[in-house]
Amino acid sequence: MRTIIEPFRIWTVRPIRPTSYEERLAALEAGHYNLLRIPARDVVVDLITDSGTGAMSSQQWAAMMTADEAYAGSESLFRLEDAARALFGYRHVIPTYQGRAAKRLLCAALVQQGCTVPANTHLDTTRSAVRAAGGDPVELPILEAGRSDSFHPFKGNIDLDRLRQLIEQLGAKSVPVVFLAVSSPAGGGQPVSLENIKAVRDLTARHGIRLFLDCAYFAENAYFIHRREDRWRGRPLEDIAREMFRLADGVMLSARKDGIVNTGGLLAFNDQDLAVKLRRSLLRGEGLATHGGLAARDLEGMAIGLQEALDTNHLAHRLETIEHLARSLAREGVPVIQPPGGHAVQVDARAFLPHLEPEDLPAQALACALYLVAGIRVAEIGSLRLGGRTDSRGAPLPVPHDLVRYSFPRRTYTRSHVDYVIEATLEVFANRHRVAGLEILDEGDRRHLTASLRPRGGKLLRDDHPRELPPELRTLGPCSHPLIEKRRSTRAFADLHVSDAVLDRLLQSFRWAPSCANRQPWRLVVTRRSAERTALDATLMEGNEWARAAPILIAVLMNPESAATVHGINYAPFDCGLATENLLLAAVAEGLVGHPMAGFDEPAARQALGVPDPWRIVALVALGFPGDPAHLDAATRAKDERPRQRPPIAQTVCYDRWTDPEPAPKA
Ligand SMILES: Cc1cc2nc3c(=O)[nH]c(=O)nc-3n(C[C@H](O)[C@H](O)[C@H](O)COP(=O)(O)O)c2cc1C
Known part of the structure; x- marks a missing residue:
């Protein structure tokens, strides 16, 4: 059968409130054209992020009900450790309340002032953790990663030549660890091949450098390898995941993504000295280092989430849904970044709205138009989020792209929601010449989170003459x-x-x-x-x-x-x-x-x-x-x-x- 069906039954529901155009316009005005300032109740399909927004399974909820909330020696911790050891194959497991806490802990232990930490691409939270520890986060993606027309199957790969040069140039002492984000968050989740991970492993091992996987998207990465990498095509996902982790020294995990929980993260690795060091620092900061700031019930949810993450039916449905969206939009000429990622589709807003310049914030204008037309909330990754930065001499840094990202929460939306998103995007596309640019009225503390904006000329969708096909055309x-x-x-x-x-x-x-x-x-x-x-x-x-x-x-x-x-x-x-x-x-x-x-x-x-x-x-x-x-x-x-x-x-x-x-x- 060709129809994509959700591989689950839905027995808990949260109603979506349909909104009128006028209501959405009022919400946009009240939120100052900043979609993060719009209440979720006014959003029809929320694709702003896939992190922490997924639906837990009945098994996860059931396990949470049986949690052992003991302060010390909780059964729930043992169950999480067992699940994490079974998946990752490492001895030490340290739960944290989110991925960012795991990264901060690890970087504080490994990264010294002035060190360089290379990666294919750093997740935002990893980059901040490296910087907070005094290190310099460097990104070395392969060249194809930056080409929106390249269908390279593993755009998440790190550029091995540049990594080798960097290590030789700086010396291994200045590079305490290499991070590989699997998959890479750039491009909506671009995978890293096992061949690339192995080559990085060989290189780092030769220089005595640690290799850690930033593995929030480990399941989609394994699924892409299962589909695309010759040597591993069709192999069980568990085998592929085991091989990914075998090649690394450890993982830092935000479980809010492929771990399918609403909060939680962990570190897992074998190094005994590192474990002692981290536990000691946790003891000082958090008391008994067992729960990582989580309730035992969260540990239970995470333990089951780690077991469910590699379910082939779940991943096949997820990836096919995302491909369906990308294909349907691209077929109609919408400039979709190719190939789509494992958790998101990205659209090039500069090509979508060619009459707007980067100063007109095209990605934010497109995101607002999608909200206005259909109540869809997508993320802006462009001149609003990345603009206003300067180099060390104070010169403005150009923004490389203006993208909107449709991120899919796990097990939350159905095929008909996706078809609704397609229809709405095509509606905006047909009217794209009417979309006005935006200007920033007030940046607030953190531009894309807090800024107030308004459409240039006062109206986001300018009036137009009707563009319906005239009836006589159909007689042709x-x-x-x-x-x-x-x-x-x-x-x-x-x-x-x-x-x-x-x-x-x-x-x-x-x-x-x-x-x-x-x-x-x-x-x-x-x-x-x-x-x-x-x-x-x-x-x-x-x-x-x-x-x-x-x-x-x-x-x-x-x-x-x-x-x-x-x-x-x-x-x-x-x-x-x-x-x-x-x-x-x-x-x-x-x-x-x-x-x-x-x-x-x-x-x-x-x-x-x-x-x-x-x-x-x-x-x-x-x-x-x-x-x-x-x-x-x-x-x-x-x-x-x-x-x-x-x-x-x-x-x-x-x-x-x-x-x-x-x-x-x-x-
Ligand atoms: C070689 C060529 C010359 C044309 N010259 C003119 C012109 O000078 N002024 C004008 O208004 N339209 C001009 N047209 C447009 C035609 O009138 C138009 O293509 C035709 O009426 C069919 O309408 P349509 O293009 O909307 O289908 C020209 C079209 C062609 C192909």
């Missing part, structure tokens, strides 16, 4: 792709900037076109606002004045002498037409409109642009975001509102041999 008959149906030669342009990145993709689309004998007898002259553009505007014929408002006007040049001529037919105009249609369809895909024109004074246009013989300008294309037709003069507007006319298909197509077409019906 369904065609193969909605892009083709959506393309229209409309004449109203919005006063919005088209970024160079988008323009570049359109120009590339033009170049992908076929041409007779692959002669590509074309060139393009792209004009924005310039003296040449003003001169080109002046060549537009009466009735085409609307094109002056387009932010971009492209001249499509053809060279009949370089084009192929077959049986007396010169293919230059045909070739240029094919390539121009590519550009027009690509424009629709980017949310733009492109309008081709022959109505201009061609010799004057050639002169305006300095086009030499034998080149001719076969068409001009006005390009920009669609605008409000209300701003057009009445005659032009009437043209835009005219029903689309195509004769019946029998007039266009005949089969086997020529047949005279029926006379066209009167329009």
Whole structure:
């Protein structure tokens, strides 16, 4: 069966309160366009994080009811130790109230002032723990990790060459430990291969450096290996996990993720001296070092969570759900970071909202639009969270990306919730040209947690003319792709900037076109606002004045002498037409409109642009975001509102041999 079903029955439920658009707008206003300041009761599907937000099983709840809350020698602690030893294979197990406490403890014991701690990617809490101990957290992901179009199966791998160089350059004494996040949190959970872990093990062992796994996402990592790594494909997850842990000296775990509890963490390792040291420091800080700040019932929940984490049905459902979301969005052109991770899908907000600059906080604007349209809460990882940082000389650090992250709490949402998220995202995508940028009014203490924002121009979703397909379009008959149906030669342009990145993709689309004998007898002259553009505007014929408002006007040049001529037919105009249609369809895909024109004074246009013989300008294309037709003069507007006319298909197509077409019906 192909339908993804939840591999569980739901016998405890928390109702979701449906909200109206007006209620969500009011909640956004009250929360100052900061989604972390919106009460959870006003959220329909909450994908802000998968950490600590999962659902525990009936076995976990049952075990919690039988917890032994003794201060010393609790049965619950023994059960957790047994479960952790069975999974990780290490002798010492130290529970902590969260992963961050485990990391702080470990770093305080291992990392000295001035040391460097490399990792593939540091989880936020690990980075802080290294810094708090006086160390320098360094990240060495492989190059492919930063390429959103690369489908590398193990984007979480550490770059071994750079790790080797770093160790040789600094000396092993300055590198007390290497952390490998399995899986890496970057990219929504990108896995690390066993081959990579083994190579790191060999390298660190040669230099006497410890290797610890930051293993909040150990189960999804094992599942990816089970699916993708040749030597381990199809092998039981328990064997894969055992091998991962065998290769390391220990683990630090936030159990709020793959451990499927709402709070809890632990450290596990073999080193006796380290155990004595950590227990001593716990004794000083916390008293008896048995519970790590947790109630015994939390230890019980964690013990069962560790046993359930590697359930293949659970992981298959989880990963397939996430892939379903990523695939469904990407198929419709939403710029999804590929491949999706094990616990989250990330969308590139700069490509989604190409009319916004990083200063307009595109990821936060997109996150707010998703909330406004459907009550979905996703996380911003971009100019709001990462912006405002400076280097050691006080110069602003550029923000590398603007992403929104859809993180999936474990066992909490069903397939229909995911389909709702897909529908909502596509709704925002269809209206993306209407999404306004945001500005920060007040940063508060910690920008992304506390900032107050507002939409530039006052409204997050600007008003638009209706974008419904007109009924007569449907009489044309369904065609193969909605892009083709959506393309229209409309004449109203919005006063919005088209970024160079988008323009570049359109120009590339033009170049992908076929041409007779692959002669590509074309060139393009792209004009924005310039003296040449003003001169080109002046060549537009009466009735085409609307094109002056387009932010971009492209001249499509053809060279009949370089084009192929077959049986007396010169293919230059045909070739240029094919390539121009590519550009027009690509424009629709980017949310733009492109309008081709022959109505201009061609010799004057050639002169305006300095086009030499034998080149001719076969068409001009006005390009920009669609605008409000209300701003057009009445005659032009009437043209835009005219029903689309195509004769019946029998007039266009005949089969086997020529047949005279029926006379066209009167329009
Ligand atoms: C080569 C070419 C030249 C065109 N010239 C003009 C023009 O000068 N002015 C204009 O408003 N539309 C022009 N158009 C747009 C057509 O009128 C339009 O494509 C046609 O009416 C079909 O409508 P649609 O593109 O919305 O499907 C031109 C289209 C092509 C392909």
